[in-house]
Amino acid sequence: MINSISLRFGLWFAGFGILASVVTAAVSYHESRGLLAESAERELATTTQILTREFSSSIDEITKDVLFLSSIPQTAGYFEADNKQVLSAQLKDIFKQKLSLNPSYFQVRFIGAGNFGRELIRVDRVSDGLIAIPTASLEEKSHYPYVFRTLRLKAGESYLSDVDIHNEKGVELGQHQPTLKIASPVFANGKALGLVVVNVGLERLFSQMQADLPEGVAIYLANQKGDYLVNPNPDKQFGFHFGHRYLMQRDFPQMEVLFNDLQPRTFVLDPSALYKFERAVSFTPLFYGPKSSPKMAVLGLSSPLPSLSHIMDSLAGSMIKVCLALSLFGLLTSLFFAKVLSQPIRNMVTAVNSFSQGKLPAAQLLPSERKDEIGLLANTFKAMSRQINKQIVELKDNEINLRHMASHDSLTGLPNRSLFLEQLRGSIHRAQTQQQSLAVVFIDLDNFKQVNDNLGHEAGDLLLKQVATVLRDAIRSGDSVARFAGDEFMLALESISDPEEANEVVNTVLRRLAQEVSLGVHIQPVYASVGISMYPADGDDPELLVRNADVAMYQAKSKGRNQFSYYALELPSATG
Structure with missing residues (x-):
């Protein structure tokens, strides 16, 4: 009986069925995982690039405001004017308008080069509105870098400080918060007689960046040395300010090379003790500030992939069941498998290979009308391919929407x-x-x-x-x-x-x-x-x-x- 062609062919076909099922499961698992991971990486990289442009654009717009304030007639003509009180009142109104239009600004100052860099005009944002500081409360600031370095600049140039914690006294809302100072000199008769400086509170900007991201996406921001400015763990933010160094390249060793070649990095991290699911992460260098002396930071996003793990676990279980059913059924009905089911299985293999190469399988290759295990396998594969294609379309649609949101006003629909x-x-x-x-x-x-x-x-x-x-x-x-x-x-x-x-x-x-x-x-x-x-x-x-x-x-x-x-x-x- 063992020498029977039917039995031998049946045994061979049963083995082939098992092998084909395993190959199908392995190829589908591998290709599906890779496709979903690559799609997630592309979407995350696109989002990172959009946030990078938004951050750089925000700094550029603030710099334009500072350059504008330092060049208006009220500041340039202040030092030679007889009606300083009138100009002072006008400047206070202009400063208040800028603070009203820009919620991230918490202070605008006009500082003179004389009298040890004494403040001439200062408007602060307080808890209940805007306030112009009385003359008696104005301070001398010549010992701060943003003063003496700005006074060395040429007309039309700007100074950009490093991101740090604000510790200057006299500020109600900005105290002990992340801040950035942008300043520009005020020239009169060819000399820098003063400067305009805007204190930008970055906490609102960082919060807005986080709010614009999908739920579950974490944001990272580090300076040019890798010290964290933004981290999902607040204890790691601005650690260098308090004598501790928490570096991005230590948490993500794959990032070490980015600080040398300044090329974006996107990859998938395996589950860990802190994170149950796989994570797609994307990091890109961020350059902002004046072209003559630009600042560098590194922006990163991390997104969990629970759907990928769920789909893969379900697919693996289905493949195992199908393999066992085909093996048993092949042993009992060898002749039937040999004559009837060999061609459909080959068609299934062809369909799987087509799908693994990025092509949609022909409908006639999938025997989905069958009511047996082969039909179940075909319908499972068809449902899986449709689901993956649907997710790819959704990812592309999201990418298009992100591009539109980055260039248009959300309220009016007009270009921004x-x-x-x-x-x-x-x-x-x-x-x-x-x-x-x-x-x-x-x-x-x-x-x-x-x-x-x-x-x-x-x-x-x-x-x-x-x-x-x-x-x-x-x-x-x-x-x-x-x-x-x-x-x-x-x-x-x-x-x-x-x-x-x-x-x-x-x-x-x-x-x-x-x-x-x-x-x-x-x-x-x-x-x-x-x-x-x-x-x-x-x-x-x-x-x-x-x-x-x-x-x-x-x-x-x-x-x-x-x-x-x-x-x-x-x-x-x-x-x-």
Whole structure:
């Protein structure tokens, strides 16, 4: 009987069935695990890069604010002015506006080079609002690096401190919190006679970065030496400040090489005593601050992979059951397996190999209509492949959504500051090629804070959405619109052959905004102050045109609001 061809073929086929089942399980397990892990790594790396750009962009925007404050007429002309009290009052109002618009700022100061670096003006954020410090309480700061190093800089340059714990006395909210100081010198008659410095509270920025991440994703941030600035374990944060060194490269040995070659690293960590599930981690170097002396940090994200472990455990159990069933069934029905089931099994192997190579298996290769163990195996494989493909599609959709969120305002759907500057750069290039003019329009809503205070933030949000709709409808085809921050909007008007064309668009915007709009049960007219800068007369790069339009907007606001003003026409002496 042992010499029977049927029995021998049956035994051989049973062995082949076991082998095929094991191969199927192993290939499916390996390829599925690798595919899910790679997808998680790609998504995490994309998220890390987006956070890196957001952090760098935040520092750049703060630096622009400092450079703007150090170059406005009120600071540059303070040292030679006879009406210092008037300029002092104006600067206090400007500082308060910056603090109101930027919740991460907890202090703005104007410091003179004389009198041992005595503070001239200081506005602090306190628990119940903003306060200008009385003259008698101002302090001497010449012994701090951010003072004497900033005074050595050239006009238009900025100083960026290391991230550290703030220990200066006299600050209510920023004391013993992570802070960053950004300063720029104030020049008059070719000499640095003072500086403007902004103290940035990083705790709010770090909290916002964590809040923007999916649940369960941990964030790490270290300085150029690897000392933790942000860590899921608060005891490791700023350990160097208290005499302890907690280094990122010690916790993640794979990271050691990153501090040498400055290349991003993404990998999967096995379960440990602290973490039950596998973790995908991604680290990337982060450069921020002035190009002449940039600062470096390392940003990292860690995401658990419980779904991967669950899927793999379920798949392994299913494969074992299928292997045992096929073995027993093959021994008892050798001839049936030999004649009927050999071809379907080969088809299954082909389908598995196709899937392991990243191709979708042909439907006819999977005998899913069968009601036996082969059908169960086919349906299990089909369900597994559909689940994995669905997760891949979801990961790609999430990646697209993250890119859109990084470049658009979440409330109005308009492009944000970074996307607008990119679009404006393209508009400038087209205007230069076609030898045409370009208008940059800075729109600031008047008394928007009163709407939030009197009607509530929901009414304020509704107002911003309606303003965005008006701006979309008012601009011409080919023009750009964006929400910069808060109640600030920007327009880029291309192909401007005469200022009257820009006047017509701006007048249309002001007229339509002045119409009363419905905010729930309230009726509210909208007014705005508008500043306009022209390319190439007022600048040839996006940042300069936006800054000049901002200056022109303040001129319009000072003339009574709900007006517009041109930078070149209002400030003829500002060039040079």
